[in-house]
Amino acid sequence: MNKEINTISLPLAGVESEHCALIVDRALSKLQGVKTHKVELNNNRAVITTDDELETIPKAVKAVRDLGYDVDTVKKTFPVLNMSCASCAGSSQSILENTPGVVNAAVNYANATALVEYVPTITDPQKLKAALQSIGYDLMIDESDDAKDALEELHRKKFKSLKKRTIGAIILSVPLVLIGMVFMNIPYANYIMWALATPIVLIFGKQFFIGAWKQAKHRSANMDTLVALSTGVAYLFSIFNTIYPGYWHSKGLHAHVYFEAAAVVIAFILLGKMLEEKAKGNTSSAIKKLMGLQPKTVTVVHEGGHQMEMPVASIKVGDTLLVKPGEKIAVDGTVSTGTSYVDESMISGEPIPVEKNRGEKVFAGTINQKGSFQFTANKVGGDTVLAQIIKMVQEAQGSKAPVQKLVDKVAGIFVPIVIVIAILSLIAWVVFGGENGFTQGLLSLVTVLVIACPCALGLATPTAIMAGIGKGAENGILIKDAESLE
Secondary structure, three states, X not given: OOOOOEEXXXXXXXXXXXXXXXXXXXXXXXXXXXXXXXXXXXXXXXXXXXXXXXXXXXXXXXXXXHOOXXXXXXXXXXXXXXXXXXXXXXXXXXXXXXXXXXXXXXXXXXXXXXXXXXXXXXXXXXXXXXXXXXXXXXXXXXOOHHHHHHHHHHHHHHHHHHHHHHHHHHHHHHHHHHHHHOOOOOOOHHHHHHHHHHHHHHHHXXXXXXXXXXXXXXXXXXXXXXXXXXXXXXXXXXXXXHHOOHHHHOOOOOOOOXXXXXXXXXXXXXXXXXXXXHHHHHHOHHHHHHHOOOOOEEEEEOHHHOXXXXXXXXXXXXXXXXXXXXXXXXXXXXXXXXXXXXXXXXXXXXXXXXXXXXXXXXXXXXXXXXXXXXEEEEEOHHHOHHHHHHHHHHHHHHOOOHHHHHHHHHHHHHHHHHHHHHHHHHXXXXXXXXXXXXXXXXXXXXXXXXXXXXXXXXHHHHHHHHHHHHHHHHOOOOOOOHHHHO
């Protein structure tokens, strides 16, 4: 069977002579899967045909960079929606890595983001979004302030919802456990427990069943699958034993119910989810503090000396801005008139204010001390030093340490292995367990599925890394990536 031949165009940087082009062309010719190759010096690009696009693109980018040249790629951090566990992050990362044009991808479950490096001539954010949607997740590609505010509101609503459902589940679980453990002999005990367990399983815990169904439609499994299978089986088995206890009595066995087990499992997992969501919010506080260093408005000085207060977003390069004592500097620029001392500890970590005179540079986020001065805006928006620091911290928090990559590999195969072990436990009890074999086997199946939820596995390391990098940024220590921290 002949493989499809694809043509790839890689935008090059630093290839400025025929000799450079020849060196790059020679390196590309050695790559496995490359059929034809040509470096077009006039167009600053390399054109390759290959029968293995996914493998060739990252290898070609690496080959060019190893020579000291570069490929113009885009590196962006996108919020990822609908992830519920560490294995979700693994699935999301895998589908992104298998999208043509992606050089590197790292999906971080702790802060629900994807750090993606891609070749803009081959793919774009819309294709990345479509790739994630194909397996039940989503990528937020809108970078506007409104979209970011909406995402923040979404996280707040999710935490509030989890809090309400956790409290409701715990309140109903307490009498349920008391009846199941202490007052089992009261009249209609099983029916009372059924009534108490139903809202916990079907209302408070419905997210697990919805998530499991979505994963099943995409022929995948995650933590929702484990929770839904374990609690669903225990709940349905208990309903059967409540309605048809005679089935077991005829075999000389007692009709056990496990309503309290299903309910307590959901209550505790909801509690864990709520604490997890709170931890995610806390780890992003460093970014929020950095963003808070930039003022919302600034005083613009027009020709003739007329002053007007304007939003920072409307400032353009070349505008003249006035900074009064105690005010934060809004954008990067050069002092044009006046003199003052500026606290630049945000950038340098040095607590002693730095004297600023005409012709010297000032930076967004730093704080003016005693005097007033005017300066000309040189860099605005995403080009300021502060914006670059925020971007770097975001990328560092989204990066993965080597140990986390190992954890993700384990989490990726963890869920299916656990399901197989749980089913084997049930079969073993049925075959070798005698009269009580099925009941004991069912308990074993539920136990294995419940205790194996791998969220802590995928959450601990990235949360620690995010907290460390964020705390460092607050104190003027900038860490390039998680690997450097490790």
